Amino acid sequence: MTGSTGQIGSRVARLISTRGVPQRLLIREPTRLQEYDGATVVAVPGGYADVDGMRAALDGIDTLFLVSANAGPERVAEHASAIGAARAAGVSHVVYLSFLGASAIATFSYARDHWATEQQVRASGMAFTFLRDSFYHPLLPSMAGPDGVIRGPAENGRIVTVSPGDVAEVAAVIALDPEPHNGVTYELTGPAPFTLEDAADVLAVASGRPIRYERETLAEAYASRAQYDAPRAVLDAWVTTYTAIAAGELDVVSTEVEAITGHRAETLENWLRRHPESYRHLLLD
Numbered sequence: 001m002t003g004s005t006g007q008i009g010s011r012v013a014r015l016i017s018t019r020g021v022p023q024r025l026l027i028r029e030p031t032r033l034q035e036y037d038g039a040t041v042v043a044v045p046g047g048y049a050d051v052d053g054m055r056a057a058l059d060g061i062d063t064l065f066l067v068s069a070n071a072g073p074e075r076v077a078e079h080a081s082a083i084g085a086a087r088a089a090g091v092s093h094v095v096y097l098s099f100l101g102a103s104a105i106a107t108f109s110y111a112r113d114h115w116a117t118e119q120q121v122r123a124s125g126m127a128f129t130f131l132r133d134s135f136y137h138p139l140l141p142s143m144a145g146p147d148g149v150i151r152g153p154a155e156n157g158r159i160v161t162v163s164p165g166d167v168a169e170v171a172a173v174i175a176l177d178p179e180p181h182n183g184v185t186y187e188l189t190g191p192a193p194f195t196l197e198d199a200a201d202v203l204a205v206a207s208g209r210p211i212r213y214e215r216e217t218l219a220e221a222y223a224s225r226a227q228y229d230a231p232r233a234v235l236d237a238w239v240t241t242y243t244a245i246a247a248g249e250l251d252v253v254s255t256e257v258e259a260i261t262g263h264r265a266e267t268l269e270n271w272l273r274r275h276p277e278s279y280r281h282l283l284l285d
């Protein structure tokens, strides 16, 4: 599996390790990895773009859990390189961490990258399972600035964020026994939709201070984010996160987490209770 130094991958690696199943972790910087019982670490410093390094690291592997690369202009090409390496190494099944509503015409710009990658996996001829997860619960506290305001052009649209732990559990179940999930695309969401106004209320209860949602026009959204001096593609991703909510493309409640893990998907409220560090920037002295 890849991505085990990250939020989702580290949880998947831990779950597989506690099941006592051997796994091979492909990572760019081995010094950053915690130890997992039964895991072999293989360094691929060049990451997905290093097709020879990836192919050698995947030698003898049947199932690959492929975490999507950091966003950037090379992301789709990096995924193509990793998929080509997996195929050349003889991998039979790829479990790809995609995104909810992946489509060539998705409003959220990065969802188009995920769609392109899904097409590459399909074209490779390998068996596959796509995990189209929604935004993770921690996105919501991060949307609120220290002034306690969530700003964006989301109108009154709804979103159904999901617990990273639930996504990891689903990924581990499938990675450990992929065959029943061959050719299946799963949408992974939390249990309940909410508007950003609702989310502000939930954050206000958690943090004990007023939090509110302020609607922006598209032009206001780009203007208020200009101070970060981010590349245009990053700005587009930030802004289309909100316009995708406005368009209703993230207003999806799926029951797949419960069907696969056997327990209900974790609510945002519960996740915040367990992760007060996620809204530390909102706490008043």
Ligand SMILES: NC(=O)c1ccc[n+]([C@@H]2O[C@H](COP(=O)([O-])OP(=O)(O)OC[C@H]3O[C@@H](n4cnc5c(N)ncnc54)[C@H](OP(=O)(O)O)[C@@H]3O)[C@@H](O)[C@H]2O)c1
Binding pocket: 002, 003, 004, 005, 006, 007, 008, 009, 027, 028, 029, 032, 046, 047, 048, 049, 067, 068, 069, 070, 071, 078, 097, 098, 099, 100, 133, 134, 135, 136, 139
């Ligand atoms: N944030 C959300 O709400 C959300 C929702 C749905 C899907 N996703 C997608 O899910 C993915 C994983 O999420 P996450 O929260 O686990 O991300 P994360 O914590 O940033 O971890 C990303 C992992 O992927 C590895 N990686 C990134 N680019 C790579 C490359 N080019 N070659 C090799 N390894 C690479 C990183 O390795 P290093 O440690 O070496 O950097 C890290 O282990 C994200 O890429 C995102 O597209 C995110």
